[in-house]
Amino acid sequence: MQHIELLVTVLEYIEIHLRDDMKTDDIASACFCSKSALEKLFRSVYHISVHGYIVRRRMMLAAKQLSMQPQRSILDIAIEYGYSTHESFARAFEQIWNCKPSAFRSAKYTELFPRFIVPPTKGDDDIMQKRHIDLGELYDLFQERTDCFFVLCDIKHMIRINDISRKAGDLAILEQMRRMTAASGENDIVFRIGGDEFCILTDSSDPAYAEQIAASIRSMNGDSFSYENQAIPLHLHVTTVRLKDCNRCDEVFAGLHNAIKDGKMSLSK
Numbered sequence: 001m002q003h004i005e006l007l008v009t010v011l012e013y014i015e016i017h018l019r020d021d022m023k024t025d026d027i028a029s030a031c032f033c034s035k036s037a038l039e040k041l042f043r044s045v046y047h048i049s050v051h052g053y054i055v056r057r058r059m060m061l062a063a064k065q066l067s068m069q070p071q072r073s074i075l076d077i078a079i080e081y082g083y084s085t086h087e088s089f090a091r092a093f094e095q096i097w098n099c100k101p102s103a104f105r106s107a108k109y110t111e112l113f114p115r116f117i118v119p120p121t122k123g124d125d126d127i128m129q130k131r132h133i134d135l136g137e138l139y140d141l142f143q144e145r146t147d148c149f150f151v152l153c154d155i156k157h158m159i160r161i162n163d164i165s166r167k168a169g170d171l172a173i174l175e176q177m178r179r180m181t182a183a184s185g186e187n188d189i190v191f192r193i194g195g196d197e198f199c200i201l202t203d204s205s206d207p208a209y210a211e212q213i214a215a216s217i218r219s220m221n222g223d224s225f226s227y228e229n230q231a232i233p234l235h236l237h238v239t240t241v242r243l244k245d246c247n248r249c250d251e252v253f254a255g256l257h258n259a260i261k262d263g264k265m266s267l268s269k
Helices: 002-016 024-030 035-046 050-068 074-080 086-097 136-144 158-164 166-183 207-218 249-268
Strands: 150-155 189-192 197-201 224-227 230-233 236-241
Touching: 002 024, 002 035, 002 050, 024 035, 024 050, 035 050, 050 074, 050 086, 074 086, 136 189, 136 197, 136 249, 150 158, 150 166, 150 207, 150 249, 158 166, 158 230, 166 189, 166 197, 166 207, 166 224, 166 230, 197 249, 207 236, 236 249
Parallel strands: none
Antiparallel strands: 150 197, 150 236, 189 197, 224 230
16 A cells, blocks of 8 residues: 555656656655665556656657647747757657657647556456556547547567567557557547557547448558568557446546457457
8 A cells, every 4th residue: 555655646746747857866755765666666567767757758748749739849848848958859759759859740649658547456457457547638538429439459469579679669659559540530539548558539439430440450460660670560459349338537448458358359269
């Protein structure tokens, strides 16, 4: 319970101070724990360093502003998130998004690095083991589209790709997001719902529309992305679902992940 309370405090502190000059030492001090204990706990639960998480959250919010506020200068956005020069911001941005900030101006924004939340301590074992993230924005949109279909994807053999390197795994996730964004319609929204699990919340209640998107994504299976001059083929599991009787955010989370699991099981039969 003590660890859960610490994680809640840490995640809230990070979110409040994303635009500040924040170091891991500052977070540990504010949350009354040692830096080493904080790093160990964070890595054991989320498999990423505190600093790595902060950078990803900053770059996601910066990307949102680049996409949705084209009138703002890149330097203005860079300064807001703690970067004093265009060059330093561009380096950090490209490490996360694999493109320059200027190229993102015309990109369709997606929730690539949502806020982490503390995993539940009770419930279905499979769901409890998932990396839990804040699906608040997805849930709010789902309330307006309760009859609409989801298209769900995750990466086949992700462990093998991560074994090549973590950077290769990050590029695989970016390629997965790119394919889903390319296949989605103008009013469809792509969200990350786990480690390598993504969903498209469509703006349609027509199952044929969702299947058309799924077929488009499947048609790209086997296409490669590049990592250090190495071509790595990428295959995605793809399924569609329309959720029913989900009145809370955690029910949407469980419903989506269970649909991915059921889709895999049906393919293996």
